[in-house]
Amino acid sequence: MLDIRLIRENTDLVKARLQSRGGDSYLRVDEILECDRQRRAAETRLQQLQGDRKRISKEIGARKGRGEDTSAVEAEVRGIGDEISRLNEEATGCDVRQRELLLQLPNLPHPGAPVGADAADNPEVRAWGSPVSLGFPAKSHIELSERLGLLDFERAARMSGSAFVAFTGDGARLERALINFLLDLQTRQHGYVEIAAPLLVRPEALVGTSQLPKFEEQLYRCERDDLYLLPTAEVPVTNLHREEILALDQLPKKYAAYTPCFRREAGSAGLGTRGLIRMHQFDKVELVQIVKPETSFEELESLTAHAEKALQLLGLHYRVIELCTGDIGFGATKTYDIEVWAPGQNAYLEVSSCSNFGDFQARRMNLRFKGEDGKNHFCHTLNGSGTALPRLFVALLETYQQPDGSIRLPEPLHAYFGAATIG
Template sequence: MLDIRLIREQPDFVKERLATRGGDDAAKIDEVLRVDAERRKAETALQQLNSDRKRLSKEIGGKRSRGESSEELESRVREIGTEIAQLNDEVTAGEEQQKNLLLGLPNLPHAGAPIGQDASDNPVVRSWGEKPQLEGAVQDHVALGAKLKLFDLERAAKLSGSGFICFTGAGARLERALIQFMLDLHTREHGYLEVSPPFLVRRDCMIGTSQLPKFEEDMYGLEGNQIFLAPTAEVPVTNFHREEILPVSELPKKFTAYTPCFRREAGSAGRETRGIIRVHQFDKVELVKITTPESSFDELESLTANAERVLQLLGLHYRVIELCTGDVGFGSAKTYDIEAWSPGQNAYLEVSSCSNFEDFQARRMNLRFKDGEGRNRFCHTLNGSGLALPRVFAALIETGQQPDGSVRLPEPLHRHFGAAEIR
């Protein structure tokens, strides 16, 4: 949520930054200011009426003590009571209207973010490794999965409909090995605290991490949309400290969590929807940080490096891109996407999106810290996949495919998987 004081004091700056996203969000600032002015006017009038009522009540008491008539003053106090009730309703309605308007506004892109309209304007920041040179005809993960019986998409569809996966045999074991490998790396080498959160989250938590209200149609809601299947571990883990004031000495807080993720929208028709690339339910290891405004962009760099380390140890070629202003997510100020190379798709696949939300989420969930001078300030929150499966699964088996039809696995997985290859 944007700071209403910033909107009041620097409306042109806010409009300019929102305009870089494209769309009509900048035009909504005038409506926010109008509603804010009306609400503040009503609050001022309410304060004056309360003051008047208090003053008149004292006068009534004085008249009564002197045996004088106070009927006229009592009549005015009753009128003021009616006016106060009406203004209370106006203030409450104004607060709700302002809150809804602010919840509908995206975050301001960071001043250093590349200006652009869509993904085609995202610059490549760096890359690691080389595209693998494979012998013979390159098979995609769908063909490899069918031959080695790693997953069964037809039976998954029989169980749950299209857009779901059922890993089987060595495939299920590889999925589990990848999750264990990632969690071990992030907890033992990168210093994250592992959390195993609930997979169901309350509506206010979804608002806190900015999935709601804008993206409600993409979510799986239960009980009249008051509780949701978590679309990412970002939701329960970032909200873990909601409505708290943390000592600055405890920051940064670093969490990692494995959860299944649930999303209604599984992509439009096309090559990317084939197989296990874009589905309604998928496994993911998440990284979350809660920190101070002064350190958040340094923390974004280290979080991104932690996610990259997974691909480096797996020996997978990847690139890092920075999202331009027209492509950056709704709540993010700055985002790096990490894309692993898929030989079977002959394309890069996004396996992680690492973002700094600054205080956008913290304002929505009232997450603060007490600084060294005793002031309560809003935290900055960050998150990124560390990493998302099953795209890593697909890139891994496509990269490791051998001419004899087997799949060679990278050494760091041997202990978790229990073998060096899949046959």
């Protein structure tokens, strides 16, 4: 959520930066400002009247104490009361409307963000390694896992529908090995505190991290209890400290969490394609940081490096791209995507998206810290996948496939998996 003062005082800047995202969100700015004007006018008048009433009511109390008759004054104040409730409704109405509008407005891309229209304009920042040369035609993870009995798409679809999968046998074991490997890496080497979070969350939590109100259709909802299945661990982990005022020495907070993630993927391209690339349910290890504003961009670099480290240890070729203004997500001010090479797909797959949200989420969830000046300030929040599992699974199988269709696992996974090869 953007600061209404920023919008009020730097209207043109805000509009320009919103406009750089494409879309028409900048058109809402004037409506918000008009709402803000109305709200403040109503509040000012309301406060005057409340002051009047307060004074007179105290006077009534004092006079009653002296045994005087006050019925005339009481009748007079009653009239003020009506006007107060009218103005109160007006002010509250404006306030609610203003918040609704603000919640719909995306974050401002940071000033240095590459300007562009869509994903085609995202610059590559760096690459690590190079595409594996297998020396034979690469098989897809679908074919590989079928031979090895690692995944069961058909039976999963029979009971749950398409875009669900069952991991079976060594497939399930590998999935579990990856989760443990990733969590251990982030907690033991990079200082993240492990969180096992609730998988069902209230709508407020989703408003906090900005999945709601705009992206309702992407979420699974349990209507009976008004709870949502989480689309990413970002939601429960960032919201851990919602409504809190953290002490300076508690920052930065660094959390790593494994959770399944649930996404309806309504309207997504590629939902129909076979394989693990896009699922309604998938596993992910997520990194979250809550930091002081001054350090958030540095921390984005370190958080991204932490995610990259996993791929490096697994010996998987990847590239890092920065999202341009037209492609960056709703709440983010700066985002790096990490894409891993999958030879069987002949494509790079997005396995991590690392974002700095600035104070955008913190405002929504009222997450603050007590600064050195003794005042409360909004924290900055960051998160990134470290990493998404299914696409990592894909890259791993396809990169380490042998001519006979078996898989030779990279060394760091041997202990976790309990063997060096599959098949």
